[in-house]
Amino acid sequence: MKKFEKRVIPVLTIAGDKLVKTIKFRKPNYIGDPVNAVKIFNEKMVDEIILLDITASQEKRVPNYAKIEEICSEAFMPFAYGGGIQSLQQVDLLFQAGIEKVVLNSILNSNLNLVKEIGEKYGAQSVVASIDIKKNVFGKNYAYSHSGMRKIKEPVEVYFNKILNAGVGEIMLNSIDRDGTFQGYDLALIQKYSTLSKVPLIACGGAMGVNSFTLAIQNGASAVAAGSLFVYRGEQKGIMINYPSQEELVEKVFKKL
Amino acid sequence: MVTIIDYGAGNIKSIRNMLKRIGVPSTITSEKQAVQDAEKIILPGVGHFDYGMRQLKQSGLIEVLNQKVLEEKTPLLGICLGAQMLGNKSEEGSENGLGWINMDIIKFKIEQMPPTCKIPNMGWNKISKSKTALQNKNKGVDLFQHLEEDARFYFVHSYHMLPLDTEVTLATANYGYEYAAAVQQGNIYGVQFHPEKSHFFGMRLLENFAGL
Numbered sequence: 001m002k003k004f005e006k007r008v009i010p011v012l013t014i015a016g017d018k019l020v021k022t023i024k025f026r027k028p029n030y031i032g033d034p035v036n037a038v039k040i041f042n043e044k045m046v047d048e049i050i051l052l053d054i055t056a057s058q059e060k061r062v063p064n065y066a067k068i069e070e071i072c073s074e075a076f077m078p079f080a081y082g083g084g085i086q087s088l089q090q091v092d093l094l095f096q097a098g099i100e101k102v103v104l105n106s107i108l109n110s111n112l113n114l115v116k117e118i119g120e121k122y123g124a125q126s127v128v129a130s131i132d133i134k135k136n137v138f139g140k141n142y143a144y145s146h147s148g149m150r151k152i153k154e155p156v157e158v159y160f161n162k163i164l165n166a167g168v169g170e171i172m173l174n175s176i177d178r179d180g181t182f183q184g185y186d187l188a189l190i191q192k193y194s195t196l197s198k199v200p201l202i203a204c205g206g207a208m209g210v211n212s213f214t215l216a217i218q219n220g221a222s223a224v225a226a227g228s229l230f231v232y233r234g235e236q237k238g239i240m241i242n243y244p245s246q247e248e249l250v251e252k253v254f255k256k257l
Numbered sequence: 258m259v260t261i262i263d264y265g266a267g268n269i270k271s272i273r274n275m276l277k278r279i280g281v282p283s284t285i286t287s288e289k290q291a292v293q294d295a296e297k298i299i300l301p302g303v304g305h306f307d308y309g310m311r312q313l314k315q316s317g318l319i320e321v322l323n324q325k326v327l328e329e330k331t332p333l334l335g336i337c338l339g340a341q342m343l344g345n346k347s348e349e350g351s352e353n354g355l356g357w358i359n360m361d362i363i364k365f366k367i368e369q370m371p372p373t374c375k376i377p378n379m380g381w382n383k384i385s386k387s388k389t390a391l392q393n394k395n396k397g398v399d400l401f402q403h404l405e406e407d408a409r410f411y412f413v414h415s416y417h418m419l420p421l422d423t424e425v426t427l428a429t430a431n432y433g434y435e436y437a438a439a440v441q442q443g444n445i446y447g448v449q450f451h452p453e454k455s456h457f458f459g460m461r462l463l464e465n466f467a468g469l
């Protein structure tokens with residue numbers, strides 16, 4: 001029995017009120033109704049859920065509070081929301097809707113002070129920084145905001161440390177190149193940044209099965225997240241909400257750590 | 258009826274959602290009279306210790322809570338920061354706690370933990386029931402009734418409870434080392450984890466509390 005079980009987190013990406021799934025942050029494919037998906041994940045007793053509105057910042061939309069509240073009423077597990085968050089006032093409304101963590105991404109590049117403001121009111125553990133990484137043609141990593149649309153000029157290490165020092169409780173590191181590809185996590189990326197991070201690092205992007213989780217955790221991830229893996233089944237990518245049983249995770253992941 | 262105290266620092270909505278799911282009537286209040294009439298009280302809380310204590314002071318409810326809990330012996334359950342505030346003081350801040358349970362709140366001792374244990378402790382963990390919990394079971398006042406070895410709870414915290422009276426420890430968890438995950442002194446209970454975010458294990462615990 002492993003003493004410290006790691007979290008296995010479904011990431012639900014929505015565009016407005018529709019559940020969608022992308023490949024490399026492009027080609028959003030309609031999956032269904034997020035409320036229904038959360039109900040199923042609830043029955044499967046998932047460790048946590050991260051809900052991301054991936055078009056909110058681009059379209060300059062505020063979070064859809066009513067929808068989030070509806071989704072949360074079915075969520076008896078930790079629930080994080082990200083997408084379009086720009087102010088403490090919005091965060092207040094999100095907490096009132098029933099979430100307990102906010103995921104910040106695009107705002108980190110323009111107003112890092114928001115991290116501190118949220119931390120003082122709700123505690124650092126309630127702030128997740130999401131950093132999206134993409135390689136250029138020479139294989140060099142760059143961070144991106146606005147759902148992969150805007151490149152951050154600073155080197156990733158500098159950007160990462162700046163965000164870490166702002167007082168976030170967790171960092172979610174997402175590989176844009178691996179998103180929806182079922183190629184496995186970018187282990188080199190996970191290893192590098194989990195070493196630099198004092199706070200838990202959530203690995204995301206590319207998971208192809210429970211074996212991917214083991215590798216990510218062995219390379220330093222404190223938690224593993226996946227989108228496509230939990231909404232598709234099989235090579236034809238038929239839509240089927242799924243999640244490994246606790247027994248399977250213990251046997252195939254936690255016992256191997 | 259369970260009365261959830263709303264003092265502006267806590268995720269009360271999810272507690273209410275879960276109570277609703279298990280069919281336990283609840284009310285959310287920041288009114289003295291409603292607290293006065295309470296049969297069972299939940300003190301939620303997330304965030305900084307000083308922020309929580311200041312908010313609770315500002316709510317003007319401490320006096321009525323003292324009377325309910327210390328004199329009338331109304332069962333109270335503190336959750337997360339709400340549990341920590343039951344103690345004397347916290348290394349997180351300078352405000353005094355409620356002082357109902359003889360414990361201090363301290364920061365995780367990082368030097369005693371393997372580097373893979375990052376702070377905050379954020380995740381699911383099993384708990385071990387203490388002698389006190391077993392004695393309670395015999396007395397029929399068991400917060401952990403029907404919660405067996407497979408029970409897992411969701412934790413998220415950087416500070417933990419350090420009982421100065423070992424008998425108040427109701428259960429421990431292990432994150433780098435053993436620490437108090439649940440405490441009890443008479444009618445006053447505190448859990449470091451979030452039952453409202455712990456699927457049916459949490460539902461069972463809240464059911465047990467409602468039935469005390």
